[in-house]
Amino acid sequence: MAEVLLRAAGVGKHFGGVKALRDVSLTIGLGEVYGLIGPNGAGKTTFFNCLTGLYVPDGGAFDFAGRPLKADAPHQAAERGIARTFQNIRLFGNMSAVENVMVGRHVRTGAGVFGAMFRDARTRAEEAAIRRRAAELLHYVGIADRADDLAKNLSYGDQRRLEIARALATEPQLLCLDEPAAGMNATETEELRLLIEGIRRDGTTILLIEHDVKLVMGLCDRVAVLDYGEKICEDVPAVVQKDSRVIEAYLGGSVA
Amino acid sequence: MAKWLNPRSALGLALIAAVLVALPFVAALGGQAWVRIVNFAILYVFLALGLNIVVGFAGLLDLGYIAFYAVGAYVYALLASPHFGLHLPFWAILPIGAVLACGFGVALGSPTLKLRGDYLAIVTLGFGEIIRIFLNNLNAPVNITNGAQGVTLIDPIAVGGFKFSAASQIFGLTVSGPQKYYFFLVALALLVIVINLRLQHSRIGRAWQAIREDEIAAKAIGINTRNIKLLAFAMGASFGGIAGGIFSAMQGFVSPESFSLIESVMVLAMVVLGGMGHIPGVILGAVLLTVLPEVLRYGVGPIQQVVFGKVLVDPESLRMLIFGLALVLVMRWKPAGLWPSPERRRELAETRAEKL
Numbered sequence: 267m268a269e270v271l272l273r274a275a276g277v278g279k280h281f282g283g284v285k286a287l288r289d290v291s292l293t294i295g296l297g298e299v300y301g302l303i304g305p306n307g308a309g310k311t312t313f314f315n316c317l318t319g320l321y322v323p324d325g326g327a328f329d330f331a332g333r334p335l336k337a338d339a340p341h342q343a344a345e346r347g348i349a350r351t352f353q354n355i356r357l358f359g360n361m362s363a364v365e366n367v368m369v370g371r372h373v374r375t376g377a378g379v380f381g382a383m384f385r386d387a388r389t390r391a392e393e394a395a396i397r398r399r400a401a402e403l404l405h406y407v408g409i410a411d412r413a414d415d416l417a418k419n420l421s422y423g424d425q426r427r428l429e430i431a432r433a434l435a436t437e438p439q440l441l442c443l444d445e446p447a448a449g450m451n452a453t454e455t456e457e458l459r460l461l462i463e464g465i466r467r468d469g470t471t472i473l474l475i476e477h478d479v480k481l482v483m484g485l486c487d488r489v490a491v492l493d494y495g496e497k498i499c500e501d502v503p504a505v506v507q508k509d510s511r512v513i514e515a516y517l518g519g520s521v522a
Numbered sequence: 523m524a525k526w527l528n529p530r531s532a533l534g535l536a537l538i539a540a541v542l543v544a545l546p547f548v549a550a551l552g553g554q555a556w557v558r559i560v561n562f563a564i565l566y567v568f569l570a571l572g573l574n575i576v577v578g579f580a581g582l583l584d585l586g587y588i589a590f591y592a593v594g595a596y597v598y599a600l601l602a603s604p605h606f607g608l609h610l611p612f613w614a615i616l617p618i619g620a621v622l623a624c625g626f627g628v629a630l631g632s633p634t635l636k637l638r639g640d641y642l643a644i645v646t647l648g649f650g651e652i653i654r655i656f657l658n659n660l661n662a663p664v665n666i667t668n669g670a671q672g673v674t675l676i677d678p679i680a681v682g683g684f685k686f687s688a689a690s691q692i693f694g695l696t697v698s699g700p701q702k703y704y705f706f707l708v709a710l711a712l713l714v715i716v717i718n719l720r721l722q723h724s725r726i727g728r729a730w731q732a733i734r735e736d737e738i739a740a741k742a743i744g745i746n747t748r749n750i751k752l753l754a755f756a757m758g759a760s761f762g763g764i765a766g767g768i769f770s771a772m773q774g775f776v777s778p779e780s781f782s783l784i785e786s787v788m789v790l791a792m793v794v795l796g797g798m799g800h801i802p803g804v805i806l807g808a809v810l811l812t813v814l815p816e817v818l819r820y821g822v823g824p825i826q827q828v829v830f831g832k833v834l835v836d837p838e839s840l841r842m843l844i845f846g847l848a849l850v851l852v853m854r855w856k857p858a859g860l861w862p863s864p865e866r867r868r869e870l871a872e873t874r875a876e877k878l
């Protein structure tokens with residue numbers, strides 16, 4: 267494996283009696299597309315939430331790009347270069363598509379109150395650059411024509427794309443996608459696959475939660491399987507598909 | 523810039539300018555009291571725009587906003603009156619008041635901004651009352667605020683020998699004290715409007731809106747929500763502080779009772795009634811809620827006299843009744859405010875449609 271980008275060591279998280287994550291360790295290499303799968307309620311989203319600082323894990327630690335990740339400040343995860351999308355889309359509904367992406371530039375720009383009030387040359391240049399970059403990203407994910415529509419008025423598939431564009435605006439090293447294909451039809455899913463491949467080609471490492479087996483097996487370099495909060499398997503897709511514990515986990519839960 | 527060359531908007535601007543220049547002289551036909559009322563309307567525009575940053579832009583419910591106004595007012599009163607024998611010029615005091623109010627804003631905001639909605643509202647409400655009670659009681663053992671009596675003989679705003687409190691001849695025209703304050707206030711209000719518009723359409727303004735829309739998503743894309751909210755608090759407080767200073771100078775007298783809870787509620791009502799987060803709406807709300815009660819005050823008595831031949835209901839109580847009724851009616855029929863931003867109007871229309 268190439269250089270390690272993310273190393274999770276012994277991450278645990280419980281909610282009351284529910285152990286959502288038990289001692290999960292995994293490493294993601296730079297430039298990989300890493301799949302995280304498992305039956306419903308296995309703890310995949312919880313892992314994302316711990317990684318991005320929305321939840322504070324009970325135990326364990328994350329190392330990102332060679333330095334430990336502080337666990338309790340979501341905005342710092344983004345600053346360090348971890349961006350995410352949400353399983354149940356969370357856009358800024360009453361802002362236009364392009365504004366949503368512009369907000370994504372927040373963490374890589376610096377104009378403050380005085381810049382806003384005086385609109386000096388530097389602030390104007392920064393604002394123009396934000397706008398330009400946002401337009402580029404909308405084009406990149408393929409919804410340039412919807413730039414001025416309110417986010418909440420976009421179609422489901424376009425909202426998923428917009429969320430990816432907003433995440434990319436933060437210039438992530440690691441892009442975490444939580445079930446990006448959920449609710450998409452076959453054509454949309456295929457377009458999404460091409461988009462994710464493009465993002466990987468452009469140098470961003472990807473952590474992908476997905477139920478669509480075909481998509482996961484087609485895209486991912488390696489896959490980890492969670493079941494009841496435990497990592498039961500981690501390997502290349504072809505091996506994972508044949509693993510008896512994985513088959514049992516899926517059949518034992520709902521028939522996938 | 524092209525916008526300014528548009529003949530229609532140029533005409534509109536010229537019209538607004540003409541009205542703004544003529545207004546104090548027209549109002550004076552009804553007596554200087556009306557000029558003062560107009561002045562207060564502008565002062566409340568100033569205040570409402572400050573609170574709009576907190577409530578409208580960042581979506582934080584602040585029920586103690588008047589405390590910052592009080593801080594600004596007392597800073598001015600104490601630094602420019604015989605109370606301490608200090609007579610600093612206004613251009614020195616107003617910034618001090620703004621900075622101090624800002625400091626209070628940060629002091630209140632930093633421990634409380636983790637609270638949400640109702641809880642934040644209750645804490646800010648308490649804060650507003652605490653400031654008022656402090657002002658009421660800081661006259662012993664050392665007399666700082668002069669307690670309930672308040673501070674009197676506060677210096678008016680003056681530039682060199684040119685005092686804003688007295689009338690003077692300008693180009694052969696007699697301009698009264700209140701009229702001078704009017705132009706001073708209009709200039710400041712225009713400045714505040716420009717600052718508000720610029721803030722709204724900036725990196726910070728977008729971050730505020732993002733927090734209002736979805737705080738978790740805002741955090742996840744790297745917005746330090748705590749700091750950005752604190753910034754809204756601090757900005758709002760600074761505007762409140764400046765407005766308070768001008769209030770002090772205009773009145774020549776301050777006492778704690780000017781800063782009661784009802785004042786916070788009024789300013790909030792201006793923001794909500796006008797159209798939260800929409801600058802023209804907030805201005806409209808502030809003007810209406812200042813002028814309407816005064817019109818009722820002067821109108822209700824005489825009208826009864828004409829219609830019934832005598833005054834049946836005490837004008838003062840009827841005035842508040844009509845005023846309250848007007849508020850309820852507006853909120854019933856225009857829940858997004860009288861002049862909401864287009865998005866907000868749509869937003870509310872949709873939630874209504876969903877309920878049906």
Ligand SMILES: Nc1ncnc2c1ncn2[C@@H]1O[C@H](COP(=O)(O)OP(=O)(O)OP(=O)(O)O)[C@@H](O)[C@H]1O
Pocket residue numbers: 281284285286304305306307308309310311312313353
């Ligand atoms: N905030 C929370 N409070 C209480 N329990 C939670 C919370 N978040 C997750 N859980 C529980 O933790 C477990 C793992 O949930 P999680 O959302 O991580 O699963 P998932 O693998 O993402 O499932 P899905 O495929 O359905 O999205 C579930 O039992 C869930 O009910």
Ligand SMILES: [Mg+2]
Pocket residue numbers: 310311312353
């Ligand atoms: Mg999930």
